[in-house]
Amino acid sequence: MTYVEASVRRQQMLTAARAALARNGVARTSMRAVAAEAGVPLGTLQYVFPTKEQLLRAVIGDVVDEIAAVLEGAAELEKGLDHAIRRGLTSFWEMLVVDQTNLQIMQYELTTYALREPGHASLARWQYERYSSIVAQWCQQAAHNAGETCAVPFGRLARVIVACMDGLIMQHVCDPNEVRSREDLETTLDMLVGLAAAKRHA
Known part of the structure; x- marks a missing residue:
């Protein structure tokens, strides 16, 4: 062998x-x-x-690592938080959403499975903690590299980003419409950039 x-x-x-x-x-x-x-x-x-739980936890970790790689490779973090949000989330959408319906459904199923299985709720909580953690670290790094401040704590910004993207993805999966989804994504990006309100250090 x-x-x-x-x-x-x-x-x-x-x-x-x-x-x-x-x-x-x-x-x-x-x-x-x-x-x-x-x-x-x-x-x-x-x-x-x-155990199956350990396997599922590893799968979630693998997906999170893939998301992190896409975000890190998409934007030049020295160009600031606005640039990172727009470029990173657009690349995430193009690479991991548009032609990856089964991947997105799998992630939602992992969440609902964990919430329904007795004793597995911590897996769902950990899943979303990991999503938010990598987004928060990525946003903080972009702001730091550009010498910027963010109007809200990075953890809160990350949770809002994850929540917004979750909603857009679910709508797209249920009713795929690339033009509408792209318009909604652009509106969401404008909203997130406005929430972050990044400013250069004085």
């Missing part, structure tokens, strides 16, 4: 889990189905992820 580094094998399992979850839904995706998708024995999967 060809040797595969643990980190590579773990990522292969996460990729397989994301594919299975996006295709079949969270409730209908078993550990056995993920193992089959990854082409590994069930025991191998359970060695890396002993």
Whole structure:
């Protein structure tokens, strides 16, 4: 058998889990189905992820890392908070929403699954804490690099950004209309830039 580094094998399992979850839904995706998708024995999967909750937490973390990479790669953070918000969220929309309906549905299913399963509510809370955390850090870095202040705390700005994008995504998933969605996104960006009201340090 060809040797595969643990980190590579773990990522292969996460990729397989994301594919299975996006295709079949969270409730209908078993550990056995993920193992089959990854082409590994069930025991191998359970060695890396002993429970479904641990696997789902890892999937959420993987998605958050992807979002962070898109945001960081989209905007030149030294150009300030306004630029970061407009460029970053536009790139996020183009890369992770427009042609990624199943990815977005999977994320919502992860939330509702965690909220409905007894003892799993902390997973949903952690999911949104992670979303808000990476957005807050990204906004703070953009403001810091440009020598700017923000009119509201970065944590609050991040939560509002996540809430706004959630709403836009849900509407787009339910009724895909690229022109309307893009117009609504532009309006939302104007609102968020206004909320941040970034100013250069005196």
